[in-house]
Amino acid sequence: MTGKLTIQLLLLLFAFSLFGCGQSSQPTQQSSAKKLIVIITPPHDNPFFKAEAEAAEAKAKELGYETLSLTHGGDANRQDQLIETAIAQKAAAIILDNAGADASIAAVQKARQAGIPSFLIDREINATGIAVAQIVSNNYQGAALGAQQFVDLLGEKGNYVELVGKESDTNAAIRSRGYHDVIDKYPGLKMVAQQSANWSQTEAFAKMETILQGQADIKGVISGNDTMALGAAAALKAAGRKGVVVVGFDGSPDVISAIKAGEINATVLQRAALISRMAVEQADQYIKTGASNRPEKQAIDCELITKENAGQFGLFGRK
Numbered sequence: 001m002t003g004k005l006t007i008q009l010l011l012l013l014f015a016f017s018l019f020g021c022g023q024s025s026q027p028t029q030q031s032s033a034k035k036l037i038v039i040i041t042p043p044h045d046n047p048f049f050k051a052e053a054e055a056a057e058a059k060a061k062e063l064g065y066e067t068l069s070l071t072h073g074g075d076a077n078r079q080d081q082l083i084e085t086a087i088a089q090k091a092a093a094i095i096l097d098n099a100g101a102d103a104s105i106a107a108v109q110k111a112r113q114a115g116i117p118s119f120l121i122d123r124e125i126n127a128t129g130i131a132v133a134q135i136v137s138n139n140y141q142g143a144a145l146g147a148q149q150f151v152d153l154l155g156e157k158g159n160y161v162e163l164v165g166k167e168s169d170t171n172a173a174i175r176s177r178g179y180h181d182v183i184d185k186y187p188g189l190k191m192v193a194q195q196s197a198n199w200s201q202t203e204a205f206a207k208m209e210t211i212l213q214g215q216a217d218i219k220g221v222i223s224g225n226d227t228m229a230l231g232a233a234a235a236l237k238a239a240g241r242k243g244v245v246v247v248g249f250d251g252s253p254d255v256i257s258a259i260k261a262g263e264i265n266a267t268v269l270q271r272a273a274l275i276s277r278m279a280v281e282q283a284d285q286y287i288k289t290g291a292s293n294r295p296e297k298q299a300i301d302c303e304l305i306t307k308e309n310a311g312q313f314g315l316f317g318r319k
Contacts, residue, residue, distance in 0.1 A: 034064060034065055034066045035065055035066065035092035035287065036065065036066045036067070036068060036089055036090070036091045036092055037056075037060040037065045037066070037067050037068075037091065037092060037093050037094075037095060037280065037283060038067075038068045038070065038082075038085070038086040038089065038091040038093075038094045038095070039053055039056045039057055039060070039067060039068070039069045039070065039094075039095045039096075040070050040071070040072055040079065040082050040083070040086075040094065040095070040096045040097070041053045041069075041070075041071055041072075041096075041097040042071060042072065042073065042074050042097060042099070043071050043073050043074070044071060046199070046227060047252050047253060047254065048122075048225075048226070048250050048252060048270070048272055048316065049071075049097060051272045051273055051276075051315055051316045052097060052121060052122060052272040052273065052275065052276040052316075053069050053071075053276070055272065055273035055274075055276035055277055056069075056095045056121070056276040056277070056279060056280050057069050059276065059277045059280040059281065060095075060280050060283075063280065063281075063284050065092070065284075068085075068086075068089065068091075070082045070085070072099045074099055074166075075099060076099045076100045076103035076104060076107075078099070079098065079099040079103075079104060079107055080106075080107050080110075083107040083108075083110060083111050084110075086111065086116060087110070087111060087114045087116060091116050092116070092283075092287045093116065093117050093118070093119060093283035093286065093287055094111055094116055094117070094118045094119070095118075095119050095121060095276070095279050095280060095283065096108070096118055096119070096120050096121070096131075097120070097121050097122040097123060098120060098123050098125055100168045100169070101123065101124060101125050101126045101168065101169065101170045102125075102126050102168070103168065104125050105125050105126065105127045105130065108120075108125060108127075108130045108131050109130050112130055112131075117131075117132040117283065117286050117287075118130070118131040118132065119131065119132055119133045119135070119279040119280075119282055119283050119286075120133065120134040120135065120136075120279075121135050121136070121275050121276055121279045122136055122137070122171075122270075122272070122275065123136060123169060123170060123171055124136055124170055124297070126170070128296055128297070129296070131296065132282070132283075132286055132292050132296065133279060133282050133292065133294060133296055133298060134296055134297050134298065135275050135278055135279050135282075135298045135300065136171075136275070136298070136299060136300070137171075137270040137271070137275065137299070137300055137301075137302055138299040138300060138301045138302055139171050139174040139175050139178065139302075140174050140175075140177065140178040141178070141299075141301055141302060142175070142178070142249065142268040142269075142270065142301075142302030143174065143175040143176075143177070143178025143179050143182075143249065143268070144178045144179075144181065144182050145268055145302060145303075145304045146178075146179070146222070146247050146248075146249055146266065146267070146268040146304065147178060147179040147180075147181075147182035147183050147222065147247075148182050149247060149265075149266045149304055149306065150179075150183065150220060150222050150245065150247045150266070151182060151183060151186055151189065153220070153245045153247075153265055153266070154189065154219055154220050154245055156186045156188050156189065157186070157188030157189060157219075158188070158189060158190075158217075158219030158220060159190050159191075159192045159215065159217050159218050159219055159220075160183075160189060160190070160191055160192070160218065160219060160220040160221065160222060160245075161191070161192065161193045161194070161195075161208070161211055161215070161218055161220070161221045161222075161232075162176065162179065162191055162193070162194045162195075162221075162222050162223075162224075163195060163196075163197045163204055163207065163208070163221065163222075163223040163224060163228045163229075163231075163232060164176050164194060164195065164196045164197070164224050165196065165197075165198065165199045165224035165225055165228070166196065166198045166199055167196055169199075171224075172196075172199075172224050175224050175249055176224065179222055183222075192215050192218065193211045193214075193215060195207045195211065197228045197231065199224070199225050199227060199228060200227065200228065200231070201227040201228065201230050201231040201234075202231065203228075203231065204223070204227070204228035204229075204230070204231025204232050204235070205231035205232070205234050205235045206231075206235075207231075208221070208231060208232045208235035208236065209235045209238070209239070212235060212236070212239045212241065218241070218244060219244060219245060220244060220245035220246070220247070221233075221236070221244060221245070221246045221247075222246075222247050223246070223247065223248045223249065224249060225248060225249050225250050226248040226249060226250035226251070226252040226254065226255040226267055227250075227252070228248070229246055229247070229248030229249075229255060229264055229267065230248075230254060230255060230258065230264070232246055233246050233258065233263050233264050237263070245265050246263075246264045246265055247264075247265055247266045247267065247268075248264060248266075248267040248268070249267060249268045249270075250267060250268070250269070250270055250316075251267055251268065251269030251270055251302075251303070251305055251313060251316055252267070252316070253314075253315060255267045255305075256305060256310050256313055259305060259306065259307055259310045260307065260310050260311070262307070265306070265307075266304060266305060266306045267304075267305050268302045268303070268304060268305070269302055269303040269304070269305050269313060269316065269317075270300075270302055270316065271300055271302075271303075271316060271317050272316040272317075273315065273316050273317050274300065274317060275300055278298075278300075282294060303318075
């Protein structure tokens with residue numbers, strides 16, 4: 001009996017040791033798996049959005065994360081679906097350039113309730129305490145820079161046109177306010193048309209073409225972004241209007257080339273790549289510590305690009 005009991009005890013101990021090894025192997029496999037960062041932006045046919053997505057992806061991979069880069073196409077409903085995808089994929093964090101200041105609040109809240117922190121880039125939402133961070137260009141400061149350059153180039157007088165971005169985008173309103181807080185101080189400057197071209201080069205061309213048919217004397221065009229500035233410049237060229245001052249906002253490579261060629265006069269650089277890298281670095285810290293050491297709202301100053309300094313700038317940043 002004693003021998004049988006000893007054998008049974010040995011068999012039980014052996015089985016227990018196997019069970020214990022099996023249990024300990026599971027956490028090891030989980031801890032070695034890379035965590036996922038989901039990056040959601042507007043369409044990449046706009047070089048600004050492509051640059052911010054690529055910068056975020058590169059920084060996330062450098063820090064050891066898997067990435068999933070998606071685009072909502074400016075559609076809040078599509079954005080909702082992509083947030084659901086991030087939740088289903090159990091993402092560790094979301095980097096988001098959102099599809100609307102009001103329309104995006106519920107989506108960011110849903111991610112938060114699912115335990116996924118969001119780090120907003122480029123555009124804010126009209127709510128605080130939902131995203132961990134909202135890192136954007138200092139649009140007002142940048143607009144004031146661009147507007148003062150516009151005023152100086154026009155010699156403080158003349159008729160001008162303003163092309164405004166998408167009305168649902170807070171950046172459009174902030175930039176327009178920054179422009180007017182400077183330009184409206186000069187009584188010799190008169191705005192003869194103000195149109196929204198929804199950030200689109202094609203739409204800006206069409207709107208500018210129509211404006212030119214009714215306005216014979218236009219000295220300048222100030223635009224809410226670079227793609228609209230390119231559309232305006234193309235319309236002016238097609239109409240044979242020379243010497244019209246055009247100022248944009250973004251610092252895109254295409255507009256920098258146009259500035260060097262004398263087709264556009266100036267733009268305001270947003271440091272898209274820097275902002276994206278900052279968002280990923282802050283997400284990394286939050287994932288690792290469960291806390292952020294930065295304020296939610298963070299504004300990054302812009303820089304003015306003119307023909308004199310255009311050679312110093314590359315892909316949404318200094319070379």
